[in-house]
Amino acid sequence: MISTTNHYTFGETxxxxxxxxxxxxxxxxxxxxxLEEWGPSEPEHAIDLGCGPGYTTRLLHRxxxxxxxxxxxxxxxxxxxxxxxSEEDIGFVCHDVTQEPFPTAPADVLFCRFLLTHLPRSxxxxxxxxxxxxxxxxxxxxRNGLAAC
Ligand SMILES: C[S@@+](CC[C@H](N)C(=O)[O-])C[C@H]1O[C@@H](n2cnc3c(N)ncnc32)[C@H](O)[C@@H]1O
Numbered sequence: 001m002i003s004t005t006n007h008y009t010f011g012e013t014x015x016x017x018x019x020x021x022x023x024x025x026x027x028x029x030x031x032x033x034x035l036e037e038w039g040p041s042e043p044e045h046a047i048d049l050g051c052g053p054g055y056t057t058r059l060l061h062r063x064x065x066x067x068x069x070x071x072x073x074x075x076x077x078x079x080x081x082x083x084x085x086s087e088e089d090i091g092f093v094c095h096d097v098t099q100e101p102f103p104t105a106p107a108d109v110l111f112c113r114f115l116l117t118h119l120p121r122s123x124x125x126x127x128x129x130x131x132x133x134x135x136x137x138x139x140x141x142x143r144n145g146l147a148a149c
Contacts, residue, residue: 008074012078020055021053024056028055031056031059032059042067045066045068046061047071047107047109049110049111049115050072050097050118054071054078054090057071069089070090070091070105072092
């Protein structure tokens, strides 16, 4: 269940999951192009914030080829779907991304698609999330609901 302080507008129902599947197929080409343009290749660790059922997490992993990738989402239901469909070097963590402490190892790449509009304050805490690595990047770009740091 998503907390009431950070309520995800579309919920976690089967209909919401189907909507995310449609969204994923419609936006795959744009997301792929964005990652080609902005994504560093072969980082150590990439994080997909607000990963939902893992479509973006798997795409991020496939495109950037990090050693490992972590998807973070506040919905246990979407994370269950994500885990089922993903390979071994992709992990998932249930967490509200606006809350500290952040529960993963520091990342070289932070990515999100269609998350920021669902947060009470856009970008809340992102700087701190990515700050643990010497190779951490400054924000690179945001377009059509996509953001990478
Ligand atoms: C529109 S979906 C996008 C899912 C995925 N990024 C994609 O593009 O397929 C937004 C996701 O953000 C998650 N979410 C919303 N608020 C959140 C928060 N505060 N912390 C973590 N996840 C959150 C929702 O559970 C949902 O899975």
